[in-house]
Each structure stands twice: as structure tokens, then as C-alpha cells.
Amino acid sequence: MNIALIAHDEMKNTMVGFCIGYEEILKKYKVYATGTTGKIIMDATDINITRLASGPLGGDQQIGSLVVSQDIDLVIFLRDPLTSQAHEPDIQALIRLCDVYHVPVATNLASAEIFIKALDRGELSWREVRKTKSQRV
């Protein structure tokens, strides 16, 4: 199970708090993050993160590509709903791909907490079954 973590600038403190709070769970999985989000999480925790490009420089698209290749099982994307982003098309494209590939995507802290607890209880294990089946076709 692989997780992608992304936070817009206004949400980065929230993301760090989330990662500190759920560090022991997050450490059990492979974690990807966009560039700056990954850096601040690694500065604050012992979570090992594969950092991609910064969001505005294509990081959201890189995560979208991992969604397509079935390499991401959960996206936690703490979006800033009050600030327009120059790369809004990339953000929409990533969320669309999550819908296309049935990848759970949390866009705020409340849903992120529900999803991470569900993951820890094994409630996303259907993702593994789905991947195995799609490899057969």
C-alpha cells in the first residue's frame, strides 16, 4: 500500500501536524509527496518519503502518473480552498484520475483522519485485490 501526501502552502502546518500524529501508521507504508510537502514532513518526522517535483512544477502530474500505474492506494491532498493556484488544471487532473482509478482521495483534515484510520484497520485491502485482478486482464 502506497500513500501520496500533498499540501498547499496554507495547509502545510496542518499536514505536518497530521504526519506527526499518525507517524507510526505512515511509517508502515511507502510514502510519496510533492517536493515542498515532502521536505517539511521529513524535517519534522522520521517518515521516509520519496519526493517528487513541487506541485506547481509538475509534482501533481507525477502523482497522477503513479495513480495510473496503480502505484498509489491513498491520496491525502490538503488543498487550500481559499487561494487560487496557477496549476489548478494539474490539481483537477489528479483528482479526476483518482476517480477514474478508484483511489480514495482526502482533500481535508477530517477526511484524511478517517482514511488513515481505515487504512490502519485494513479497510483499504480491497485495493490489493483490485490490483491483482487488473494485472490479470
Ligand SMILES: O=C(CO)COP(=O)(O)O
Ligand atoms: O502545489 C502543490 C499541490 O498542488 C504542492 O506542492 P509542494 O508540495 O511542492 O508545495
